[in-house]
Amino acid sequence: MIKYNLRCENDHEFESWFRSSSDYDDQVANNHVTCPYCNSVSIDKALMAPNVSTSKSKEKPVETVHNQKLDQDVRKTLQKVRDYIVQNSEYVGDRFAEEARQIHNDESEKSIYGEATPQEVSDLVEDGVDVLPLPRDMKKDN
Ligand SMILES: [Zn+2]
Numbered sequence: 001m002i003k004y005n006l007r008c009e010n011d012h013e014f015e016s017w018f019r020s021s022s023d024y025d026d027q028v029a030n031n032h033v034t035c036p037y038c039n040s041v042s043i044d045k046a047l048m049a050p051n052v053s054t055s056k057s058k059e060k061p062v063e064t065v066h067n068q069k070l071d072q073d074v075r076k077t078l079q080k081v082r083d084y085i086v087q088n089s090e091y092v093g094d095r096f097a098e099e100a101r102q103i104h105n106d107e108s109e110k111s112i113y114g115e116a117t118p119q120e121v122s123d124l125v126e127d128g129v130d131v132l133p134l135p136r137d138m139k140k141d142n
Helices: 021-029 072-088 096-106 118-126
Strands: 002-008 013-018 043-045 090-093 112-114
Touching: 002 021, 013 021, 090 096, 096 112, 096 118
Parallel strands: 090 112
Antiparallel strands: 002 013, 002 043
16 A cells, blocks of 8 residues: 555645555546545645755765776876876965965966865865865875
């Protein structure tokens, strides 16, 4: 048995039980379901408020790759990318979001790296500030 919240053309809401969703379809199609308040046979399922949280607490997933056999060349290349960025950028630590925004506003060529929370990164991207994740320092893995 399925219970549906129904609504007639006059916005009366009521509940009714059906054997199945197709039973509901048949009964409504054959005008066997009537509004208990006005006897209307123009019945539809009432829209239920979806139980969805609108909070922004869900962080966007981060694209991640895991492969035990990940080619050593790829790791070396990522390490080179990291080394290059680190050598050619100023480390700003946790002031990254603030500094990145400043550089963006000044249209400066300055290059920085540092730490930012996923929320800060998300805000920067939304504001059109071009930021990229820095490859992990893989020398520490060995
Ligand atoms: Zn009604």
